[in-house]
Amino acid sequence: MSAESTAAQAGSTPDTRATSLRSRSGSVSGDAPAPMTFYGGNPLPLHLTPILSKTRPAGPASEESGISQMLQPFTDVSTGVAVPICVPYTPAQWFAWRDLRLQGAHRARKLVPLPNGIEPEPSNIDPYDADINVEQAPLFITRGALHDTVGWEAQAERTGRQNVHPEKEEAQKGLTMHAATEEQWNAPWMFDETLGAGPASAKVPLEGVSEEKVAQMTDWQLFQYHTRAFLLRNAYVPLLCRAVNVMLLTSTLAIGIVLRRKLRAVGEEAAVGVSPLLAIIFSPPSMAHAILQIWFEYFSLPIGLWKLSSKLWYTVLELVFVCLWSAELALAMDNYFTSTIVCTASNSPFYFIREGARTRLEHQGDKDTVCNLQVALICLTFVSVIVYLMVFMRVDDYERVVNRIRQLGAVHCEAKEDANILLTALRAPRRIEAHTSEDDRLHKPILAVAWLDACADAGINVDLRPFAVYPLSDAYSHAQKRESFLQSAGACVPTTPWFKRARLAFPQTPLTPVVHGTLDPPDELDDREAWRHAPPWTNTEYAIFRPTPLQSALHQPLVDTLQLLRQHRRLTNDAHSEMAYMRAAAAVKAVPFALEPMPVEQLVQVKGIGAKMAGLIRQFYTLGTIAEADTIRADAAIQTMLAFTSLYGIGPKLAEKAYNEGCRTLQDLTSRKKTALAAHLGPRESLALLPDLSQSIPREEAEAIATHVVALLRTFLSHVQYTIAGSFRRGAPQSNDVDLVATYDASELQTPAQILHTLVDVLRAVPCITHIVSVARRKGESDNVHVAQLVYRTKPTTLHRRLDIVMARRMQYGAALLGWTGSVLFERDLRRWARLQGFPPRDSYGWRTMF
DNA sequence: CGGCATACG
DNA sequence: CGTA
DNA sequence: GCCG
Numbered sequence: 001m002s003a004e005s006t007a008a009q010a011g012s013t014p015d016t017r018a019t020s021l022r023s024r025s026g027s028v029s030g031d032a033p034a035p036m037t038f039y040g041g042n043p044l045p046l047h048l049t050p051i052l053s054k055t056r057p058a059g060p061a062s063e064e065s066g067i068s069q070m071l072q073p074f075t076d077v078s079t080g081v082a083v084p085i086c087v088p089y090t091p092a093q094w095f096a097w098r099d100l101r102l103q104g105a106h107r108a109r110k111l112v113p114l115p116n117g118i119e120p121e122p123s124n125i126d127p128y129d130a131d132i133n134v135e136q137a138p139l140f141i142t143r144g145a146l147h148d149t150v151g152w153e154a155q156a157e158r159t160g161r162q163n164v165h166p167e168k169e170e171a172q173k174g175l176t177m178h179a180a181t182e183e184q185w186n187a188p189w190m191f192d193e194t195l196g197a198g199p200a201s202a203k204v205p206l207e208g209v210s211e212e213k214v215a216q217m218t219d220w221q222l223f224q225y226h227t228r229a230f231l232l233r234n235a236y237v238p239l240l241c242r243a244v245n246v247m248l249l250t251s252t253l254a255i256g257i258v259l260r261r262k263l264r265a266v267g268e269e270a271a272v273g274v275s276p277l278l279a280i281i282f283s284p285p286s287m288a289h290a291i292l293q294i295w296f297e298y299f300s301l302p303i304g305l306w307k308l309s310s311k312l313w314y315t316v317l318e319l320v321f322v323c324l325w326s327a328e329l330a331l332a333m334d335n336y337f338t339s340t341i342v343c344t345a346s347n348s349p350f351y352f353i354r355e356g357a358r359t360r361l362e363h364q365g366d367k368d369t370v371c372n373l374q375v376a377l378i379c380l381t382f383v384s385v386i387v388y389l390m391v392f393m394r395v396d397d398y399e400r401v402v403n404r405i406r407q408l409g410a411v412h413c414e415a416k417e418d419a420n421i422l423l424t425a426l427r428a429p430r431r432i433e434a435h436t437s438e439d440d441r442l443h444k445p446i447l448a449v450a451w452l453d454a455c456a457d458a459g460i461n462v463d464l465r466p467f468a469v470y471p472l473s474d475a476y477s478h479a480q481k482r483e484s485f486l487q488s489a490g491a492c493v494p495t496t497p498w499f500k501r502a503r504l505a506f507p508q509t510p511l512t513p514v515v516h517g518t519l520d521p522p523d524e525l526d527d528r529e530a531w532r533h534a535p536p537w538t539n540t541e542y543a544i545f546r547p548t549p550l551q552s553a554l555h556q557p558l559v560d561t562l563q564l565l566r567q568h569r570r571l572t573n574d575a576h577s578e579m580a581y582m583r584a585a586a587a588v589k590a591v592p593f594a595l596e597p598m599p600v601e602q603l604v605q606v607k608g609i610g611a612k613m614a615g616l617i618r619q620f621y622t623l624g625t626i627a628e629a630d631t632i633r634a635d636a637a638i639q640t641m642l643a644f645t646s647l648y649g650i651g652p653k654l655a656e657k658a659y660n661e662g663c664r665t666l667q668d669l670t671s672r673k674k675t676a677l678a679a680h681l682g683p684r685e686s687l688a689l690l691p692d693l694s695q696s697i698p699r700e701e702a703e704a705i706a707t708h709v710v711a712l713l714r715t716f717l718s719h720v721q722y723t724i725a726g727s728f729r730r731g732a733p734q735s736n737d738v739d740l741v742a743t744y745d746a747s748e749l750q751t752p753a754q755i756l757h758t759l760v761d762v763l764r765a766v767p768c769i770t771h772i773v774s775v776a777r778r779k780g781e782s783d784n785v786h787v788a789q790l791v792y793r794t795k796p797t798t799l800h801r802r803l804d805i806v807m808a809r810r811m812q813y814g815a816a817l818l819g820w821t822g823s824v825l826f827e828r829d830l831r832r833w834a835r836l837q838g839f840p841p842r843d844s845y846g847w848r849t850m851f
Numbered sequence: 852c853g854g855c856a857t858a859c860g
Numbered sequence: 861c862g863t864a
Numbered sequence: 865g866c867c868g
Binding site: 611613 | 866868
């Protein structure tokens with residue numbers, strides 16, 4: 001709607017109002033139909049920015065004034081979404097969120113229509129035709145990296161208070177859990193406990209291996225399995241490796257000494273060159289190094305937590321020993337083959353007599369001893385070099401993990417406080433305790449790195465419990481319920497690609513598989529991989545489970561009409577009916593085939609469409625309109641009240657009241673009322689701003705605003721990351737407001753509320769905010785997500801824009817992002833489903849306050 | 852026939 | 861009650 | 865108004 005039409009409408013007389021209002025309502029969704037896209041999140045490619053890199057904006061923000069800053073092209077990092085890898089709330093909730101994430105994966109990826117002319121409108125397809133030609137179905141493939149959606153990023157509960165229902169406690173008893181609750185975990189760490197007896201035992205199934213599988217194994221497989229389990233689980237293994245290393249070095253030293261003594265005894269000190277001497281010289285520092293490494297591994301700060309420079313030095317040291325022993329190996333071999341006592345046989349290609357060489361010592365036995373010792377030296381040195389190289393590769397492992405994290409779309413956090421999951425190569429509980437806070441151990445799963453690989457293999461977040469290297473908190477009290485749900489949903493095997501499970505997990509009717517997600521895309525393998533992540537349309541009661549285009553390519557006029565009926569129900573204060581229309585509109589919007597030819601009996605099979613809706617839809621497609629909608633459009637009173645509600649702070653109740661008191665124009669409303677509502681943005685200001693605020697904001701401007709605000713934010717806050725949420729994040733080309741979700745480093749001491757206040761002060765000083773609708777309480781609880789609702793204006797000549805700035809700690813960033821991405825129906829269905837899944841009503845901010 | 856999202860100003 |  |  002344009003500013004002109006709004007102004008005309010506001011100033012119109014009662015007689016002309018009806019027509020102007022009608023034209024207004026007619027243009028409610030009159031935008032040109034956008035190409036059909038799923039909720040793809042931000043259409044810009046979303047990268048997960050590793051916090052590791054400490055990305056800063058291109059230019060120093062403080063040097064430029066706000067406006068010139070804003071005019072700069074949008075080159076910021078804002079399209080990167082950095083979300084700490086974490087679990088939401090309790091593990092039980094984590095499972096639920098994981099499912100949500102799976103089923104809502106369409107929100108996580110950029111979806112691109114398939115090339116080469118595949119029609120996105122399968123209007124002639126009969127969905128009941130069993131042999132449906134899938135090639136005619138709308139086909140979408142996904143590209144781009146996974147970014148946060150539902151599961152990764154929601155956050156761990158901090159308080160740990162659990163509202164354990166008695167019956168759930170009871171149910172917990174039969175629970176098969178990781179051995180984490182056995183008391184060895186809490187006992188001081190001792191070698192003998194970890195050697196076979198403790199929870200690190202191979203008896204605990206390895207990740208991804210069910211007990212039934214183990215039972216079916218052959219002896220050889222069982223042996224392999226137990227070996228693997230031993231090597232992976234046993235805390236003694238690294239020590240064993242080091243012990244072997246030390247033994248090798250000791251042997252090398254011994255051989256060097258024996259060899260040298262022997263040579264001296266026979267008066268042939270130069271017979272095999274300097275290699276025995278070098279072995280004697282190199283061995284002691286190498287042993288010291290090995291012992292140092294044992295200390296590093298068992299007693300120091302875990303190497304993964306070292307400073308980068310320390311890690312580099314550690315690697316360099318390792319490299320030095322690789323070099324030393326490589327040199328020794330080469331030298332020992334050369335000394336052997338060119339020995340003055342000629343160790344090589346006369347028929348070998350290495351055999352030749354050098355000047356001064358003696359083919360014989362006094363005793364043949366002495367020569368054999370010397371030569372054999374030299375061979376032993378070569379072998380030991382070779383093994384040592386191999387061992388060093390293996391250790392070297394282990395150091396490299398850390399980088400691999402970081403890359404994996406990034407590849408999975410999660411974020412590697414520098415500060416432990418920011419993380420929601422801790423990954424470690426450590427296995428000893430005492431060491432883990434030494435390097436984590438009690439709070440972390442209580443609320444964050446501490447997992448083996450193998451979990452990451454399992455996630456990468458499965459393409460989803462897999463059950464983390466088998467990967468726990470430290471007892472998971474009591475928060476698992478709800479795991480039983482989750483487990484049974486997942487099992488009933490067929491969603492409990494981590495190695496199953498998610499789309500297979502999702503098919504089973506979706507509540508669905510026979511109507512469902514109109515569009516299969518099983519078609520292979522024509523070209524590259526990458527696309528094939530991506531394809532499996534594009535969920536098919538699902539006939540479900542819950543909006544969270546189905547992909548939905550921003551605009552329906554088939555039914556947008558019908559959707560708009562249903563929305564009009566919904567507005568009417570809202571004005572008439574019929575919340576439940578209103579919701580039914582909202583659901584119906586959303587359901588229709590998501591349907592990927594034409595409803596037009598369908599009889600009522602088929603229409604009612606779509607979830608959310610009942611008898612009445614089906615009738616209305618039939619009416620719409622036979623008569624070309626819905627009678628009730630026409631009535632509403634012709635009703636001046638309703639249209640007037642509808643116009644009233646476009647003012648900030650005026651809802652159905654006030655609109656009706658005002659209308660009954662004789663108000664007919666927006667001016668009437670403002671002159672009559674001086675409501676205390678929305679203290680800083682009353683009806684008068686709201687009316688003044690309406691021409692501006694009702695104009696939609698293009699993406700570019702939203703991004704410019706965000707860039708500007710974040711630049712200001714960065715003048716006093718470090719490590720700021722942000723995302724434009726709201727309908728923009730759902731892919732809308734324009735919106736009526738900008739939702740900016742921002743987060744910052746855990747090292748920052750300020751609370752989100754304090755930051756918001758500072759930011760608002762800065763924005764006011766610039767000045768580019770004209771109204772403060774509301775700001776967070778100044779001394780709000782330190783851990784809450786806080787919001788500033790502002791009216792933003794770049795400079796006096798530009799339009800006023802509604803701007804919401806959401807400030808969250810990084811732990812809650814993902815949750816905040818989810819909560820502020822919407823849509824409204826999505827949020828409601830999210831909570832509805834969560835409640836249905838039996839989440840305890842709790843007051844922790846994690847669940848309650850955020851959603 | 853009960854439930855339908857939730858928190859905050 | 862209105863807003864997100 | 866729809867769903868279970």
